[in-house]
Amino acid sequence: MSQVNITLPDGSIRTFPSAVKGIEIAQSISEGLARNALAIEVNGEIWDLSRSIQQDAAIRIFTWNDKGGKYTFWHSSAHLLAEALEALYPGVKFGIGPPIENGFYYDVDLGDRAFGEEDLLAVEKKMAELAKANNAFQRSEVSKADAIGYFTQKQDPYKVELLNDLADGSITFYKQGNFTDLCRGPHIPHTGLIKAIKLTNVAGAYWRGNEKNKMLTRIYGITFPKQKELEEYIHLLEEAKKRDHRKLGKELELFAFSEKVGMGLPLWLPKGTILRERLEQFMRKAQVKAGYDPVVTPHIGGKQLYVTSGHYEKYGKDSFQPIHTPDEGEQFLLKPMNCPHHCEIYKVKPRSYKDLPIRLAEFGTVYRYEQSGELHGLTRVRGFTQDDAHIFCRPDQVKEEFVKVIDLVLFVFKSLGFENYTAQVSLRDPDNKSKYIGADELWERAEREIQEAADERGLKTVAVKGEAAFYGPKLDFMVKDALGRSWQLGTIQVDYNLPDRFELEYIGSDNQRHRPVMIHRAPFGSMERFVAVLIEHCAGNFPLWLAPEQIAVLPISEKFNDYAKQVLDTLKDRDIRGFLDDRDEKIGRKIRDAEVSKVPYMLIVGEKEAAEGKVAVRKHGEGDKGALLLSEFASQYASDFAMPS
């Protein structure tokens, strides 16, 4: 056998006399690496460490510190979970068990057996026991016929179904202990590396993600090479739960829900309303600057409006049903979108090419019927307000306008400190074009323009197929919540279809009629979802300009209530929001309550301050900042209180 040249990530080359295993390469580098190695990347493909490399290759050894290492570890953990389940529940049928961003899951069919949270502990225990056995993950190549034979005999119909879609010659099995699974791999060397195991939750999941299929039981878990890392992870989760906007929204009295009003219909409480209105003012100001014209339209629209737009055909059945008038038999729909109304505004008079672009903006409240199981705090609701606008422009203006909107979205994100977002180009599902309206050529053009605009602003994008709106592709800005769930906030969409359907026109310089192009855009997305993500982002400690209450004036005792009142009034005159805590409580108590309710500044006033016209400034989370003249405080902190622009 000829020698093998292995190129390491640093570019150096090691030569081995014959085929070499990943683990041997690791050993040749260092004992420590060999001990921590989980998998190896061979020419871009991840392999088991025990697999022989026959030819020259560029490699990279994965440990727990690499994403690839974690994925391999969790993938193997999923197999361990399956092994435990088979040991505890003979006859269990297996679906798929992949690694995910934080751990892994396995979808199983437990027959009629009910499986609840309590059962997780028993499975967890079994997994730990099996892990200790240090069973190696053994790879074997199998023919398709043998593979089908194995799972048919084992009565694992889901595996057989998966096998039917695989090509003969590329099928591998992995075995650890008594458990054999159909699997492409790779896996970690042996189960003993899995030291800490936590099964986190059970959920239903449709087989192959199709709601027409049987619902399997999905068991989620996470594992670590060290117990301490599991403890840290659990601690992290607990911290994340404290930021949950549903919890903070209740504690800080920002919003509430009522069964009588209806599920998914948020009630904005006074403090939440201040927050929301401040965001609206911020956006209004930015939009005036960017050349938008505010408009207002009703909450309902005639059915024909949505028949024209195509929304009725697409979503009519899955929407709130039409409202009927008692006498004339008219039908109205709660508006699920603002665009049709805005199209009608465009049409109120003939438009010239010189008028374009026309940018119509509205904080438009829309109502969408969401399945009950989908509702989630403020992030997924049935009634919400979009910071919507529609830009009607000439085809030659699309890219320039799109770029301007990207700038606006980035300005908003920057002003609010959102740094960890993903810009997602949402494209059509090429395998299911019937879900969409409009000509291929226009879709391709729109997709190209979005990508070009994003590139022009140096935006790093990921393209995701099947995520487009039914009338056009989108550029979506995705942000994660405290628990790692991804939500779409800002969105920008190019639309050649609605202008067609509404027969929008403008007179060009050639004196001919032309179709304008529409850009739908919402930098926040919706006020509800944006506020939800904002709450989690800052853990309820809002930027000063947004805080519902910016200052709390805390008199040391009743004797200084009058002075405290003067302080508050002076600051209110300067548009600073605050309140006076004149309860018969000790200062420690007043401070504690203000700290807990996350008021950014506490102004403590006692004998000294009253005599000298000062305030003792205490900053939330930081403590005493010393005394200042009231006028000094107002001017010194003025810029912090102001809205960014």
Next chain:
RNA sequence: GCCGGGGUAGCUCAGGGGUAGAGCAGCUGAUUCGUAAUCAGCAGGUCGUGAGUUCAAAUCUCAUCCCCGGCUCCA
């Protein structure tokens, strides 16, 4: 909508066939205080809702509503 879990005072939670509990919040009184909880007293619940089993149901059964975790969906 589907699978699993849950709903007890305004909030956070205990109790699990035999008179409904705590802490915090609230109210009243005392206290007038210098940087994260002053003390005392009082009040507060048809145990989500509706049926059923039982001498007796917060507790057991069923249905239903809402909430939580996922799945599917998301104009």
